[in-house]
Amino acid sequence: MVVAGYGDVTVAVDDQDDLFYTRAALEAHCPEQGRITVHPTPANGSQAALAHDVLYALGKRLAPGPSSPDVWLDSVEAAWLAAAAWTQATGVRHAVVPRAHLLILRRIDQLLAWRAATGVQLTLLWQRDARKLPPALARVERRLSGGDQFEALLREPGPIPARPSFAPTPPSMTKAAVPAPSPPAQQQLGGTRPALMRPGQQARPCVGAMATVHLSQAASALEINPEDAAALADLAHPLIAGALSVLAFTQARLGSLRFTRDIDITGDVGVIKLHGPGHQRCSLHAVPAWARSLLAAARAHHRLATHSPTNSMFDPVMLAEARYLRAHGKRLSPDSA
Template identity: 35%
Template sequence: MVVFDPGDDVLHTRAALAMHHPAAGRATVHPTPSTDSTLALAHNLLDALGKTTPLTGYRANDPTPAWTLAAAWLLAPPVTRLTVLRAHLLSARALHDLLALRARTGVRLYLVCHQPQPSAVLEQALTRTGYDMADADAVLSLDGQNPPHAPRPRQAAADTSEWISLPTLTRLTSYESSPACACSPPTAAQRGLHPPALPLHIATQVAHRLNRTAHPHLAAHLAAAIVMAVSTSQLDTARVLDLALDGTALTLHDRHNVRQGCTTHPVPTWAQPLLRATAFTHLLATGERSSRLFADPLGACGLPSLTDFAEHLRIRPPQPRLR
């Protein structure tokens, strides 16, 4: 959808920004002024989704990982509507990557032009794709929406300076190996396994900290360790195909039965988008369903270990009392 706002009406811009609510399936991107960098646009999108940029671990000028991760984070909640302001200023390469993102994710793309007609670059980019045109008054308004696009409620800023101590992380370190297997595992409940559930306020804080990282495999790995109370060696048995499509369950393997046997663990709501995002990263980058879920298919270098990542987020096992 190409949306025309020739008067660059501030009310239309405010309406577009007010619609931004990724958890409800809507995202709005306001591209960085005076740049035609496709990498900058990918970072703008990741920023809009609440991720920390610039990305670490990849070549500084390579936009491919950023666009792949942006696609994965769009698919995870999922986001179904993406509004991009000032689309008439985007370069041909940026528009190409944006339209490729639309093709990979199926997101409904709204390109807002603050002029009476598309730019020549935009018109050329759209020659191979179907699109509709609309006036900003009809699209960028909080009135008459069905359903209404209510702005997000304001939330108090989360305190990220305090340490969060989680007993489930005491089982994290392990040097055992447990190859994946073809099994029909029982659920954790059937095995009588009930890792301690996080209190709501703690789960909210943990989710807030994990959601800031742009690397889904790191966030998902730590989330799984927290909610499943298992070792890294058992977490490393998880493959993409072991995650339920909706992210509600993950199977871990233990064919030698040295710990608790192959088990399907439930995934709480707050952790589901994180695991879905890392699965989508694999599917977008390689198409492989048998690869290790918590490995990075994009080949990042120099990223922290799981324990270092947890320390960086000030999340740790309970500490011994000082005498």
């Protein structure tokens, strides 16, 4: 066993294809501890196949069919952007990829780009002669004395994940929603709107959630069935998962997400601000614990796509793709369709 390491990328060369190392790589999979094992799908010609494998390792399931919202993820850029967003939001620190010798050079480059975008530690298990390593992986080598050191390598925690910390949610936030008391007139959450507006004049946008969270109590989150929460967590597209989670725990209308921005979610993803027409009756809502990683992924997706914090976060699914949101909604609650 030879291990070549540079930066946060490690190539473990198992030229004997010893079952011990494969088994150790498989047993290393533990998303709860920030470590995943990605299984490359053999003989898959799709350019986005490896990104899909990463999404599967993260617990996401792509819905089949040409009318599925996840048809978006057939695009290479969209698939890797989703994989990077979920990686950051769920706090993955170490990714292990067995059978890396079967990957074509383009897939290896994609993996290295994903690692650079997310900051994870990446371990590739190369089960072939080390002389077959591509130039991108042929770096400084160091020899391990045996399997114990390889197992120790897999137990390393990896870099600190670049994601928000999720503070424990008070039990009261998971109960039925109670209307929040109205703040004083001078502290209305939509208070940036001029008192007198000419016909056709557009209201100025509200300030973000962090600037108003101290002015009013956030409405408590509505309870949803555990099965529905699990189904939302399985969704592969971060924007769809985030949007549907907000609709689920607020019972707001789809149009209320049209003006939701990065700055409308607090740093700990504990509160979100929704906007009414003309920025009147804007409201704060507590985010339940089950939805925080979903909203964190939507925000990570927004940031990785280099959008401004003041741009609408759900814009890509609020126009032509709004039907995808409805389709997923029907899948989650078929009896209500």
